[in-house]
Amino acid sequence: MSTLSRRRGRLSPYLLILPGGLWLLLFFAVPIFQLGVTSLYDPSGSLEQGYAMTWAFGNYADALxxxxxxxxxSLVYAGIATVLCLLLGYPLAYAxxxxxxxxxxxxxxxxxxPFFTSFLVRTLAWKTILSDNGALVGFLRDVHLLDASGRLLATPIAVxxxxxxxFLPFMVLPLYAxxxxxxxxxxxAANDLYASxxxxxxxxxxxxSMPGLVAGTLLTFIPAAGDYINAELLGTPNEYMIGNVIDSAFLxxxxxxQAxxxxxxxMAAILAIVFVYIKRAGTDEVV
Incomplete structure (x- = not known):
């Protein structure tokens, strides 16, 4: 094999990852860097007057x-939703x-x-399902699980x-795979050994199934913690999550x-939770 062929062989893996690496650099690393720089701007500035870089680390303490x-x-809602997705999704994936x-x-x-329909449309459909005059609330009132003035919409339960x-499909698909x-x-073999x-x-x-379970919980919890559509449409300001605050601060x-x-x-909180969870789950394999 010629020297040129050996050199091409050594370069092939790097050439293969080059498009994906450039994509991550341009659309992930650069925006993250810019977001970090923005978080340290002078909070007294404005969009019209411009922001000055003052290394204002106090922005983090003030925001928190x-x-x-x-x-x-956000973490509590996402955690409860993840547990519910696991309880519903594991039997479904197994079946x-x-x-x-x-x-x-x-x-x-x-x-x-459900992925064939917009996330927004699906959430609006739940607004109809949980409405005060809907069949579900009417049934719960009839069986006295809700009183006459009880409601589901605009409550933490709705969110x-x-x-x-x-996010249920994000739990089911990794578990099924x-x-x-x-x-x-x-x-x-377990049956032959008289295991029940x-x-x-x-x-x-x-x-x-632990790798699929870990992957499913991560794929469910991470986007759920940053979601704001469900709290916006199904809740009130009393149920707003941190995503709603970030959306309001930016737009x-x-x-x-501050945004x-x-x-x-x-991001830091989710990364810390994910790191601890993976270590406690006893596996680094999430696919």
Whole structure:
């Protein structure tokens, strides 16, 4: 093999990753850097007069002291929605992967079908479902789970339900991909060793599905924590999440330093949670 051919062989991997690397640099690294710079601008500036770089690290302390309840609310709502998605999504993913037979493809289409509709339209549909005059609220009142003046819309329950519905496919699909590769011979071996179905699940199925479970919870929790559409449409200002505050700071109040600082705090909090979660889950494999 000639020297030129060997050189091309060594360069091939780098040439293959070059387009993706440039894409990440231009549309991820550069905007993140600019966002970090913006978070340190003088908070007394304005969009009309311009901002001066004063290395105002106090923007972070001010943002956190003013809006820490929204951070906590976002993490709590996202955590509850993730747990609900797991409780609903794991049995569904298992049924599709192991029990659906010739209906597998149809059930998968049903899982991804909501993606064919806009996120906004789906959330507006839940606004109709949870409305005070809707069938669901009427039924709950009839069975006395809600009193005559009780409601679901404009409550934390509505926001969590919206998050759960919108992000459920992100939980189901990684779990299905993992469970579909499960070797059935392992379950047969567990049965041969007189393991009960519950014990076989706890000792075989669940451990082997941990990569899909970790991936599903991350794919659900991370976007849910930064979401603002569900709180905007299904809640009130009392249910607003940190995404609503960031949206208002960027687009309404035009307070770019504070908005950027809030964004960085949210990213840092999510990264810390993800790091601890992956370590506690006992696996670094999330696919």
């Amino acid at each position: 002291s003013q809006y820490w309840p929204h951070f906590v609310r 599709i992967a192991q029990k659906s037979g010739r209906w597998k493809n149809l059930m998968l289409v049903c899982v991804i079908a 969590v339900l919206g998050l759960t519905y919108n 993992n469970l579909d590769r499960l070797d059935g011979r392992l379950l047969e 179905p519950a014990r076989a699940f706890a000792k075989v199925t669940l451990p082997l 309404v109040r035009l307070d770019y330093p 950027a600082a809030l964004s960085f705090i949210l």
